[in-house]
Amino acid sequence: MRFDYVGFSLLLLGVSALQIFLDKGQEDDWFGSQLHYNVGGNFGCVPQCSRGMGVAPEQPIVDVKLFKMINFSSASVMMFISGAVVFSSTVLMPSFFRF
Numbered sequence: 001m002r003f004d005y006v007g008f009s010l011l012l013l014g015v016s017a018l019q020i021f022l023d024k025g026q027e028d029d030w031f032g033s034q035l036h037y038n039v040g041g042n043f044g045c046v047p048q049c050s051r052g053m054g055v056a057p058e059q060p061i062v063d064v065k066l067f068k069m070i071n072f073s074s075a076s077v078m079m080f081i082s083g084a085v086v087f088s089s090t091v092l093m094p095s096f097f098r099f
Contacts (some may be wrong), residue, residue, distance in 0.1 A: 007062070011045075013049055
């Protein structure tokens with residue numbers, strides 16, 4: 001089994017660029033800044049998804065074909081919703097405790 005170096009590099013580029021975009025966005029006026037890390041994130045994530053759909057390697061880093069299974073897809077959606085609820089309650093809670 002061979003390691004997918006190109007897929008790993010694209011995943012690394014995409015996730016790190018999006019992380020920097022989310023960290024620096026509020027300081028640099030999100031899309032108005034000179035640092036367009038969101039474009040770098042898209043250049044890394046979009047080709048990674050196309051590689052995961054079976055365009056290139058036989059053993060991709062992220063196998064997007066798993067989302068064809070209804071159990072995996074529904075579990076992923078439910079985990080996303082539960083994470084959004086927990087995060088939103090954490091963000092909104094301090095505003096309810098103001099005196």
